Amino acid sequence: MSGFFEGTALDYYDAGSVDLQSRWDAVADWWNARLEAGIDPYQKITSDRISPLVKGSYRDGTVFSGLNFASQEYLSLASHPEIVEAAIYAARHYGCHSAGSATLMGNTDLSVQLERRLAEYLGYKDCLVFPIGWAAGYGAVKTLVRKHDHVVIDALAHACLQEGAADATPNVHRFPHLSTDGVERRLRAIRATDTRCGILVVTETLFSMDSDTPDVRPLVRLCREYDATLLVDAAHDLGVYGAGGRGILEEQGILNEVDVIVGSFSKTFASTGGFVVTNSRGFRFGLRGGCGPSTFTNAMTPVQSAVVLAALDIVESPEGDERRARVLRNADMLRSGLAEAGFKVIGRASPIVPVLLGDAHIARLMTKFSIEMGGIVNLVEHPAVSANRCRWRLQVMADHRERQIVEFVEIARRSRERALEEASILSTANDRVAS
Ligand SMILES: Cc1ncc(COP(=O)(O)O)c(C=O)c1O
Structure with missing residues (x-):
């Protein structure tokens, strides 16, 4: 009996079995017990x-x-009458499916309107939306970084960012959670041996397992000093803090100083989906044409886009x-x-x-x-x-x-x-x- 109360499922994974699927059988037994x-x-x-x-x-x-206390529905918008109406209108007008990758013809008037609106909302030149938030984080990191580049990432950053980094390069440097000194030490060490590589510094504005926040301003300064690019995931705070719900970056007074912001709609904006904002002219084309979870996946549905647009109306208003x-x-x-x-x-x-x-x-x-x-x-x-x-x-x-x-x-x-x-x-x- 006590075996069910201790350990983790992965203790039961049988990596030695030649049958790849049955490796998980003892894991299933453990979960069922x-x-x-x-x-x-x-x-x-x-x-x-x-x-x-x-x-x-x-x-x-x-x-x-x-x-x-187990749902991600921070502003209680999922059943808001205006949002439900927006979803119904979109389903009636556009149908339920995007029916293609955004690289081909999967975008709708609504998803393009949402991209423009989000870029303007956050004060960036460009925005791309993704059908899930995970894909936005993973895709942004993986598309920015090549094998010869380096990623300096908070040890507790979300799995989408960690996996994007690990899949992009072997040069992943995890720094102690929230440690600005940890970032600086790693940047200095990388630049001491390589002045030409790209470096992506990755953190979040509100960590979802610990509910804590880095001081992002010194990271902006360090990234400038060491020629690095700063990417911040604002999945949990966008909509909840700051003027008009622009999040912790707005609260810290550095919204437009971060190079790339990624985020998700699934915590506050009543929908699955995510986004990347950037001031770069070229990054959009990288994300649309050279990013697996954007290029080779069907785009956000019209209903998703309509819901997020309607949620954004509320988030920005006095009701927000x-x-x-x-x-x-x-x-x-x-x-x-x-x-x-x-x-x-x-x-x-x-x-x-x-x-x-x-x-x-x-x-x-x-x-x-x-x-x-x-x-x-x-x-x-x-x-x-x-x-x-x-x-x-x-x-x-x-x-x-x-x-x-x-x-x-x-x-x-x-x-x-x-x-x-x-x-x-x-x-x-x-x-x-x-x-
Ligand atoms: C920090 C962070 N980034 C990205 C994601 C992925 O977002 P989604 O669940 O909307 O795909 C999550 C949510 O689980 C998250 O907590």
Whole structure:
């Protein structure tokens, strides 16, 4: 039994098997055993609108319902009447499909309008949209960097950026999370031996597992000093901070000084999809003609583009200000409620509230009990975060109510109590078996 409470799925991957698919069979057994023990909170399925209350099921059909702190819907726009209307209009007028790569004829009036609008919104010359956010981050890094170039990347940067870097060049230098000194040391070392290579410095404005933010201004200065290009992923903060929702870069007063911004629509703009903005004349052609997840994939659908355009109207308006104030107030309340209940909540005030739970055993049990009691959460385990720093990555919406937050804190407290109780019963039983 204890095997389900420890380790990670990859401990069960059989790299030695000649059959490439069956290498995953023991992984599947491990996940299914976890599901049976009630401690597999992944691959959950919703069966209603995404809102502060959610109904859904586990992958075996076991249903749950309750307070939703597990969806990325920061400004509560997914069911906003104006956005739903925009989606309906686009589906009626354009149909549902882009039916081609943006390199060929997959763009629509709406996606082109969205590109122009986003470029203008962020104060850049050009913007390209992608059907998923992951593709924008991966594609931008992979297209900018060649084998002889270097990438200097925050150790905790998102997988799309890390994978883009690893696929582009063997010269990837990870710097300690948020460390400006770490960036400078690496830039100095690279330039000491190579004055001609390209260097891409990569970071994020709001890290989604830790809810923290780098000071980007010194990175701008370092990139100029060492002839490097700065790429920043603003997936989690765009729409939520700054004047008109222009994000943390606007808040830090350096919006137009970063060379390339990538982002996603899926946290705040009620749609899948992502974008790259740039002031370069040529980069657009690289992204459209020489970037796998843009060139060889079908473009954003008209419905996606219409939804993001309508979301942007709201984000930029006084209603956007009011929604931003609400989501940040809710997040603050959740943070302080959990901290008062003795939880370790990390990072800055943002719609992401990471709660450290410690080891996998307790974290898995707490998640099971919380969902049973109606506190719907996402658990993040090793290897997505370091071992013994398992966490709930709670995500707050503008539409959460004060009483829902109070209720959730109580559920979290009770789930911790039950998990500690159950873990001690299990360990006593194991001791008995062992003796
Ligand atoms: C920082 C960051 N970049 C990119 C992505 C990818 O965006 P999407 O999920 O919209 O494809 C995510 C989301 O998971 C993210 O957190």
